[in-house]
Amino acid sequence: MNERERMLEKYAARVYKNRKDHVIQVDPAVENQSITANTRTVPGIITNRGCCYAGCKGVVVGPLKDCLVITHGPIGCGYYSWGTRRNKAVANEGGQNYVPYCMSTDMQESDIVFGGEKKLEKAIAEAMDIFNPSCIMICSTCPIGLIGDDVQAVARRTEEKYCIKCVGFSCEGYKGVSQSAGHHIANNGLMKYIIGTGDKRPTAKHSINLLGEYNIGGDGWEQERVLKRIGYEVVTVFTGNGSYETMKNAHLADLNLVMCHRSINYVAEMMKTKYGIDWLKVNFIGFGASAQSLRDIAKYFNDPELTARTEEVISDELAQIFEEVEFYKSKLKGKTAGIFVGGSRTHHYQELLRDLGMETVIAGYEFAHRDDYEGREVIPSIKEDADSKNIETLTVQPDPELFQERLGEQEREALRKEIPLDSYDGMIRVMQGGSMVIDDYNHVETEMAIKLIKPDIFFSGIKDKYIIQKGGTPSRQIHSYDYAGPYAGFRGAVNFARDVTMAIYTSAWAYVTPPWKSTPVLEGVYTGGAS
Amino acid sequence: MLDLTPKEIHPRTALRVNPCKTCQPVGALYAALGVHKCMPHSHGSQGCVSYHRTFLSRHFKEPAMASTSSFTEGASVFGGGSNVKTAVRNVFDIYDPDIIAIHTTCLSETIGDDLNAYIGDMDIPEGKLVVHTNTPSYVGSHINGFFNMMMGFINYLTKKTGVSNGKTAIFPGFVNPGDMREMKRTASLLGVPITMFPDTSGVMDAPMTGKFEMYPNGGTTLPEIQGLGDCDSLLAMGHITSVEPAELLKKKFKVPFKLLPLPIGVEATDQFVMELSKISKQEVPYELEEQRGQLIDIMLDSQAYTYQKSVAIFGDPDTVVGLTALCLELGMIPKYVITGTPKEEFTRLVEALFAKHGVEGCVAKANADLFELHQWIKNDPVDLLLGTSYGKQIAKAEEIPFVRAGFPILDRYVHSYLPMVGYIGAIRMIEHITNVLMDTDDRLCADEDLEVVL
Numbered sequence: 002m003n004e005r006e007r008m009l010e011k012y013a014a015r016v017y018k019n020r021k022d023h024v025i026q027v028d029p030a031v032e033n034q035s036i037t038a039n040t041r042t043v044p045g046i047i048t049n050r051g052c053c054y055a056g057c058k059g060v061v062v063g064p065l066k067d068c069l070v071i072t073h074g075p076i077g078c079g080y081y082s083w084g085t086r087r088n089k090a091v092a093n094e095g096g097q098n099y100v101p102y103c104m105s106t107d108m109q110e111s112d113i114v115f116g117g118e119k120k121l122e123k124a125i126a127e128a129m130d131i132f133n134p135s136c137i138m139i140c141s142t143c144p145i146g147l148i149g150d151d152v153q154a155v156a157r158r159t160e161e162k163y164c165i166k167c168v169g170f171s172c173e174g175y176k177g178v179s180q181s182a183g184h185h186i187a188n189n190g191l192m193k194y195i196i197g198t199g200d201k202r203p204t205a206k207h208s209i210n211l212l213g214e215y216n217i218g219g220d221g222w223e224q225e226r227v228l229k230r231i232g233y234e235v236v237t238v239f240t241g242n243g244s245y246e247t248m249k250n251a252h253l254a255d256l257n258l259v260m261c262h263r264s265i266n267y268v269a270e271m272m273k274t275k276y277g278i279d280w281l282k283v284n285f286i287g288f289g290a291s292a293q294s295l296r297d298i299a300k301y302f303n304d305p306e307l308t309a310r311t312e313e314v315i316s317d318e319l320a321q322i323f324e325e326v327e328f329y330k331s332k333l334k335g336k337t338a339g340i341f342v343g344g345s346r347t348h349h350y351q352e353l354l355r356d357l358g359m360e361t362v363i364a365g366y367e368f369a370h371r372d373d374y375e376g377r378e379v380i381p382s383i384k385e386d387a388d389s390k391n392i393e394t395l396t397v398q399p400d401p402e403l404f405q406e407r408l409g410e411q412e413r414e415a416l417r418k419e420i421p422l423d424s425y426d427g428m429i430r431v432m433q434g435g436s437m438v439i440d441d442y443n444h445v446e447t448e449m450a451i452k453l454i455k456p457d458i459f460f461s462g463i464k465d466k467y468i469i470q471k472g473g474t475p476s477r478q479i480h481s482y483d484y485a486g487p488y489a490g491f492r493g494a495v496n497f498a499r500d501v502t503m504a505i506y507t508s509a510w511a512y513v514t515p516p517w518k519s520t521p522v523l524e525g526v527y528t529g530g531a532s
Numbered sequence: 533m534l535d536l537t538p539k540e541i542h543p544r545t546a547l548r549v550n551p552c553k554t555c556q557p558v559g560a561l562y563a564a565l566g567v568h569k570c571m572p573h574s575h576g577s578q579g580c581v582s583y584h585r586t587f588l589s590r591h592f593k594e595p596a597m598a599s600t601s602s603f604t605e606g607a608s609v610f611g612g613g614s615n616v617k618t619a620v621r622n623v624f625d626i627y628d629p630d631i632i633a634i635h636t637t638c639l640s641e642t643i644g645d646d647l648n649a650y651i652g653d654m655d656i657p658e659g660k661l662v663v664h665t666n667t668p669s670y671v672g673s674h675i676n677g678f679f680n681m682m683m684g685f686i687n688y689l690t691k692k693t694g695v696s697n698g699k700t701a702i703f704p705g706f707v708n709p710g711d712m713r714e715m716k717r718t719a720s721l722l723g724v725p726i727t728m729f730p731d732t733s734g735v736m737d738a739p740m741t742g743k744f745e746m747y748p749n750g751g752t753t754l755p756e757i758q759g760l761g762d763c764d765s766l767l768a769m770g771h772i773t774s775v776e777p778a779e780l781l782k783k784k785f786k787v788p789f790k791l792l793p794l795p796i797g798v799e800a801t802d803q804f805v806m807e808l809s810k811i812s813k814q815e816v817p818y819e820l821e822e823q824r825g826q827l828i829d830i831m832l833d834s835q836a837y838t839y840q841k842s843v844a845i846f847g848d849p850d851t852v853v854g855l856t857a858l859c860l861e862l863g864m865i866p867k868y869v870i871t872g873t874p875k876e877e878f879t880r881l882v883e884a885l886f887a888k889h890g891v892e893g894c895v896a897k898a899n900a901d902l903f904e905l906h907q908w909i910k911n912d913p914v915d916l917l918l919g920t921s922y923g924k925q926i927a928k929a930e931e932i933p934f935v936r937a938g939f940p941i942l943d944r945y946v947h948s949y950l951p952m953v954g955y956i957g958a959i960r961m962i963e964h965i966t967n968v969l970m971d972t973d974d975r976l977c978a979d980e981d982l983e984v985v986l
Binding site for chain 2: 472
């Protein structure tokens with residue numbers, strides 16, 4: 002019996018039937034190994050998944066710093082997503098930063114009974130009076146769709162009344178099967194109402210947008226630092242430290258870089274169709290991966306000066322971190338890891354761990370789709386189910402005025418052989434044989450995987466962290482970086498290496514077992530038997 | 533920090549900004565964690581429980597285990613009956629608790645799911661139990677959720693055999709495990725056999741042993757909850773948090789109760805101690821009297837550093853009432869005292885304290901938020917801020933010394949292990965308050981004014 006079978010044997014037949022297709026052990030002999038993903042969680046299972054609202058407001062919309070985000074619903078949802086995701090932001094010059102604030106309609110029973118639209122409009126009037134924002138976003142929580150409040154209509158009326166931008170997101174928590182539905186709904190809203198509404202053209206020779214980078218712990222800033230050093234102009238970031246002010250010009254950039262494939266691939270694809278902007282899958286987690294991504298970007302632009310500058314910056318950045326990396330490698334080489342995160346980081350961090358001499362033996366996603374595991378070529382074969390059908394798929398057409406091919410078709414085809422242009426090969430292909438891959442991982446499977454495979458460290462979220470740690474395995478949060486970071490890029494890799502070393506080698510591990518459990522403390526004199 | 537908060541106060545009735553409360557279900561979840569071998573279960577979409585577990589783990593730095601009905605759009609339209617029945621079966625199968633405590637969410641409340649009926653239809657394994665409570669997120673706050681869950685347990689489980697068990701029940705209020713431990717220690721010193729319900733000590737402050745326990749040693753046991761009806765008396769701590777479950781126990785089982793403030797500060801602790809002494813008819817032991825004497829000694833020694841210092845206090849209603857009393861005992865002026873929980877009783881309780889101590893010009897407000905508090909401070913500042921983690925934004929913006937107390941504290945360690953209640957809790961709070969105030973003086977004073985001895 003392999004580890005997968007031993008893990009699943011705990012389940013009763015009906016749960017086994019569901020979970021067996023979400024757990025695989027990587028077998029290099031099997032071409033295109035398949036996994037089931039993006040389906041309903043079994044009720045009662047202690048899943049790590051969140052909801053649609055968390056994906057829309059918490060992940061994608063929340064970080065937009067100059068947008069006043071109103072959570073329309075009872076108080077909890079807005080409260081829990083207040084300052085807890087570590088998407089750092091600094092106001093643009095003369096601009097506003099709403100990231101430290103939590104705004105909610107704090108719906109009461111009478112609003113549920115009689116409808117909450119009036120309260121929402123009043124809340125918007127008060128927000129205009131106090132803050133005068135240039136953009137308001139409304140994020141709906143569970144009751145809104147059920148009582149029939151029309152946040153889209155409120156958004157339209159708000160735009161007319163105040164001459165500002167206002168976008169309503171119908172991201173009720175029950176929609177879809179995880180945060181992923183919320184990402185999609187957020188992507189649709191940004192595409193429909195914001196991208197393409199500005200006209201400020203970039204001035205540098207090469208300009209890019211950074212997609213799916215949320216600036217957790219300052220990750221986005223570290224990436225921007227290096228990109229700017231090479232000479233790129235970053236038009237906008239989706240959405241860490243991002244803003245309405247810059248996002249409206251996103252369609253004027255030369256190229257889209259995609260970090261978190263899961264949460265933002267819809268925007269990348271739609272911008273390609275509507276504006277002709279290619280997208281490139283990048284990974285700035287790990288210095289090896291960062292160097293590779295920078296080289297891929299340079300290849301796309303095919304400018305000898307840019308290529309030379311790219312190499313110059315890479316070698317300088319690598320030289321700066323060399324000594325520290327070597328030290329940490331000496332501590333970490335040969336160690337194994339498990340990683341359970343949301344939708345793309347489980348793949349990204351395997352590259353960084355490998356840079357440090359570590360191998361990932363357990364990997365899971367909370368809300369990924371099959372393409373995140375197996376590569377985008379499986380997309381046409383993914384069957385729609387009732388839950389995914391409920392999430393709108395936007396169909397966009399080339400914009401008659403703004404569509405502009407950045408490359409010729411032949412050029413693009415040639416490049417595709419060398420760089421991940423408009424494509425993503427998924428996570429499974431980078432993993433070694435025998436490694437465990439788990440979709441929508443849950444508490445039991447986490448404990449079992451650790452027991453069976455015994456990784457030296459486990460990366461997950463706060464809900465898992467103390468379970469894992471109490472069980473004796475070092476544990477670091479890879480959603481929030483345990484309030485440290487940045488972990489991205491070259492300098493970030495050193496921060497990460499230091500934190501992993503700390504987690505494994507911290508002196509407290511030596512004290513877990515009290516000395517009296519391993520050494521006899523009772524002293525006595527043998528008196529013998531006299532008779 | 534909070535650069536967009538204007539000094540000018542605009543009237544608001546619809547827009548809540550920077551709340552000082554959260555929703556019912558997280559309180560229900562916390563209460564259920566205080567029952568031994570209980571799995572809290574959230575009947576709603578899975579995001580709710582994900583947020584609540586996250587939130588509790590961030591406060592306690594401990595696992596917070598709970599399951600969910602994982603609603604999808606279909607369940608939201610057709611009702612969550614099938615989801616909760618499947619969930620309960622799976623939870624018993626996989627996690628093997630003795631009891632599942634279901635609380636509802638705004639989703640299941642809005643669609644009108646009838647948990648009584650669902651539970652009636654369930655196949656519950658022999659010897660196992662399922663209870664529930666209604667916790668609509670659009671009513672009250674997490675404090676309501678906490679006491680509603682208590683009432684759920686009492687309604688389902690508590691019995692009266694007619695034979696007294698000789699015990700006193702203590703409802704501790706929405707407090708930390710460290711506070712519960714101190715209340716239990718006090719009762720034990722006074723020789724009062726008690727049932728504390730709920731009791732998260734041993735659960736949300738469980739030790740590191742190298743083995744994860746899904747159900748740690750702590751928590752009120754099922755026989756103890758069943759036996760609440762046979763208790764001789766009840767001490768209900770916190771006028772707002774504990775009154776409803778206390779009235780329920782009285783109404784159903786004729787258990788008389790004494791409603792007391794949380795034992796924060798000298799007088800409230802004295803009251804608690806004397807009630808216990810009355811019950812056991814034992815004299816207050818020297819150990820407690822000594823600690824009380826130490827507290828008064830410290831108050832006299834350090835009075836110069838708290839006297840007439842103005843303070844803004846915010847958080848959960850009963851905690852804030854307790855902290856206000858303590859600050860008044862220290863000679864401080866509690867200029868702004870707020871809670872987010874919409875209970876007007878709070879204002880009455882705090883104003884009574886103002887009157888008792890003869891302070892004027894102080895404001896108490898329920899159903900308030902931190903944005904409003906910040907604006908008051910911008911117009912007329914205070915010397916100290918006392919409350920939960922989100923206060924750090926205001927503290928930074930206005931450069932005000934800040935002491936953390938209450939729930940949630942997401943950004944510091946140890947706080948949940950040690951008490952704020954009792955004489956020792958007051959000593960601990962005085963240490964925090966004077967340290968912060970005196971550190972600030974030391975940092976800001978002119979070189980020639982820096983005193984080595986204070």
